[in-house]
Amino acid sequence: MVNCSLCEKPAVYINRISGKAYCKKHFLEYFDKKVRRTIRKYKMFGPKEHIVIAVSGGKDSLSLLHYMVKLSKRVPRWKISALLIDEGIKGYREYTKEDFIRVCKELGVEYKIASFKEYFGYTLDEIVMVGREKKLPYQPCSYCGVFRRYLLNKVAREMGATVLATAHNLDDIVQTFMMNIINNNWDKIIRLAPVTGPLDHPKFVKRVKPFYEILEKETTLYSLLNNLYPKFVECPYARFNIRWMIRRQINELEEKYPGTKYSLLRSLLRIISILEKHKDEVIQGEIKTCKICGEPSAHEVCRACLYRYELGIMNDEDRKKIEEVMK
Amino acid sequence: MIEVVVIRIVDGSKEWKISIGQERIKVRELLEKIGLLSNEYVVVKNGQVVSEEEIVNDDDEIVLYPVVSGG
Ligand code: SF4
Ligand SMILES: [Zn+2]
Ligand SMILES: [Zn+2]
Numbered sequence: 001m002v003n004c005s006l007c008e009k010p011a012v013y014i015n016r017i018s019g020k021a022y023c024k025k026h027f028l029e030y031f032d033k034k035v036r037r038t039i040r041k042y043k044m045f046g047p048k049e050h051i052v053i054a055v056s057g058g059k060d061s062l063s064l065l066h067y068m069v070k071l072s073k074r075v076p077r078w079k080i081s082a083l084l085i086d087e088g089i090k091g092y093r094e095y096t097k098e099d100f101i102r103v104c105k106e107l108g109v110e111y112k113i114a115s116f117k118e119y120f121g122y123t124l125d126e127i128v129m130v131g132r133e134k135k136l137p138y139q140p141c142s143y144c145g146v147f148r149r150y151l152l153n154k155v156a157r158e159m160g161a162t163v164l165a166t167a168h169n170l171d172d173i174v175q176t177f178m179m180n181i182i183n184n185n186w187d188k189i190i191r192l193a194p195v196t197g198p199l200d201h202p203k204f205v206k207r208v209k210p211f212y213e214i215l216e217k218e219t220t221l222y223s224l225l226n227n228l229y230p231k232f233v234e235c236p237y238a239r240f241n242i243r244w245m246i247r248r249q250i251n252e253l254e255e256k257y258p259g260t261k262y263s264l265l266r267s268l269l270r271i272i273s274i275l276e277k278h279k280d281e282v283i284q285g286e287i288k289t290c291k292i293c294g295e296p297s298a299h300e301v302c303r304a305c306l307y308r309y310e311l312g313i314m315n316d317e318d319r320k321k322i323e324e325v326m327k
Numbered sequence: 328m329i330e331v332v333v334i335r336i337v338d339g340s341k342e343w344k345i346s347i348g349q350e351r352i353k354v355r356e357l358l359e360k361i362g363l364l365s366n367e368y369v370v371v372k373n374g375q376v377v378s379e380e381e382i383v384n385d386d387d388e389i390v391l392y393p394v395v396s397g398g
Contacts, residue, residue, distance in 0.1 A: 002380045012376040021378060058396055171395075220369050220394040224376065231338070234396060247395060255364045 013221055016258035024225055031222055035067060035210055042194040044208040045163060048077040052161035052205075054152050055082045055104075055111075057096025059223035059230055061167040062103050064211060066226055068165065069107045083156055083164075085148045086115035088123020092235045099230045114155045116147055122313050128237070130311050140237035143307060150304040154295060156205045168209045171216035171247070174264040178246050186282045187298070190275050192268060201287040201296035215261065291325050292318050300325050330385035334361065337392050347385050355379040357389070367394050 002011040004023035011021035015030075022030055039045060053068055055061040065082055072078040084100050086093055097113070104111040117123050122130070124147075128140045156164040173192055180188045197206040211219055223229045238244065253260045275282050283298070290302035297303070301322055308314040309322050334357070335342040343361050354377060355365040365379035368391040372381060383389065 001382070002378050010375065011378045011380075014378040014380055021380075024376070060396075215366075217366055217369065217394045220392060221376065224369055224392055229392060233338075238396075251364050251366050251395075254366050 012225070013218070017262070027221065028225065031214070031218060032067075034214060034218075036071075038194070038213045039208075039210055042208070042212070044165075044195055044210060045075075045078070047075070049162045050079045050081070050160055052156040052159055052164050053080065053082050054156075054164060054166045055084050055100055056167075057084060057093075057098075057100035057230065058167075059228060060169055060211065060216070060219045062099065062228040062230070063219050063223045063226070064165065064167040065103065065109065066107065066228055067222070068210070069109055080109055081159060081161075082109055082111040083152065083159065084111065084113045085151050085155075086113055086117075087144055087148060088116050088125055089144075089235055089237070090123075090125055092233055095233050096230060103228065112155065112159060114151050116151075119151055120147065120308065120313065122311075127311060127313070130313065134311065136310055138307075139240050141241045141243075144237070146303045146307055150295065150302070153203075153205055157203065161205050163206045163208055165208050165210055167211055167219070169211040169214050169216045169219050170261055170265060171250070173209070173212060174250060174261050174268065175243050175246050177264060177268045178250065179242060182242075186275060189268070190272055190279075190282060193272050201289070203289070203294075203296045204287070213262075213265065292321055332357065332383055332385055332387050332389060334389040334391065337390050347383065352383055353379065354381045354383055354389070357383050358391075363391070368392060369394060 002014065002021050003009065004011050004026050005020045006026045007023055009023035009025070012024050013022045013027045014020070015022070045051065051068060051072070053061070053065045055065050069080050072080045082100070082104050084097060086097060101111070116127070120127075124140065124144055127143050131138055131143065152164060177189060177192055180186070180192075194212040195206065195208050197204045220229070250261065250264070288297050288300060289295070290297040290305055291300050292305040293302060295302055295304070305314070305318070305322065309319060314322070331344045331346045333342065333344055345357070345360065354370050354372070358365050358368065358379075370377055370379065370381070371390040371392065372383065372387055
């Protein structure tokens with residue numbers, strides 16, 4: 001049996017870089033220290049905040065919610081709320097939504113659910129079908145990501161959030177980094193910083209990623225040890241995503257060369273600081289306000305409105321406005 | 328009767344039965360034998376969460392909790 005390096009109890013986790021083993025109690029302490037260090041290092045929160053946690057109902061976001069509610073007990077002027085975006089993915093989201101509501105009630109935290117259906121008139125399943133009929137060149141995850149990010153910002157702002165926290169972990173971040181290198185998307189790489197947002201546009205809610213330096217294996221273990229691990233359901237669209245393959249490649253490297261993910265993260269932070277100095281070259285023009293919906297946007301018309309237009313799921317008035325702008 | 332290690336994914340989607348015999352084998356090596364990476368699973372052996380360096384014997388029951396999830 002492998003024992004904890006600190007107390008000799010049975011180990012539940014080994015940090016393969018330091019070689020240290022942790023029992024349940026010492027793993028949770030290690031986890032807490034690591035997250036608090038991340039929060040401090042990147043100055044994620046001030047003493048008075050309304051923190052809205054973006055929760056999907058998956059293990060990572062439930063862990064973040066659980067962790068932040070516990071941490072907030074020590075900070076009197078923090079308010080925590082949870083926000084779930086219901087994309088409308090049959091056979092998946094209805095299950096994670098149940099877990100979400102249960103955990104929110106257990107933790108006694110206020111929550112809100114905002115759905116694609118109520119804001120855009122269509123579920124993601126319907127959108128994907130329309131997109132396929134119209135032979136649009138987009139993958140399900142593209143619509144999903146654009147519309148979800150759009151709603152997260154808009155609804156969090158309407159809830160009065162001073163900061164929006166997402167559960168992206170170290171694995172997510174380095175996978176997205178690799179995907180964006182492959183696609184030559186340097187503007188998106190800048191947005192992979194641990195803290196992004198508020199200065200660029202008044203309608204952008206500041207965004208933070210408290211699990212930025214936490215491995216997905218660690219968030220999973222946290223969820224398991226706190227009874228938050230959901231019935232394992234997977235989004236039916238996940239395998240259409242190139243992320244699936246990149247993740248496997250990075251995990252194979254990590255298995256052979258522990259520390260690979262941290263190295264990638266250091267490279268990412270370095271390149272972000274270099275890119276920040278050349279912002280004009282990377283990001284074309286200022287952040288604008290979408291002429292159709294009034295939300296912050298990189299272009300005259302935001303991605304969400306453009307998708308709605310291409311899908312033909314937009315009202316006539318907005319459609320005419322877009323055609324006017326694009327003339 | 329041949330004694331075996333039973334390994335399964337928690338949602339019941341896959342199951343393996345492997346005989347180890349006298350070999351001293353670690354969780355990490357066992358997963359490697361069936362083509363899995365230890366950093367993609369949290370491993371529960373006979374009801375206890377264990378690290379990937381834990382020794383496995385015939386007769387053990389292993390449940391794997393996937394770390395990677397979609398969406
Ligand atoms: S896997 Fe793709 S479609 Fe499914 S929830 Fe994630 S981003 Fe959306
Ligand atoms: Zn210990
Ligand atoms: Zn718009």
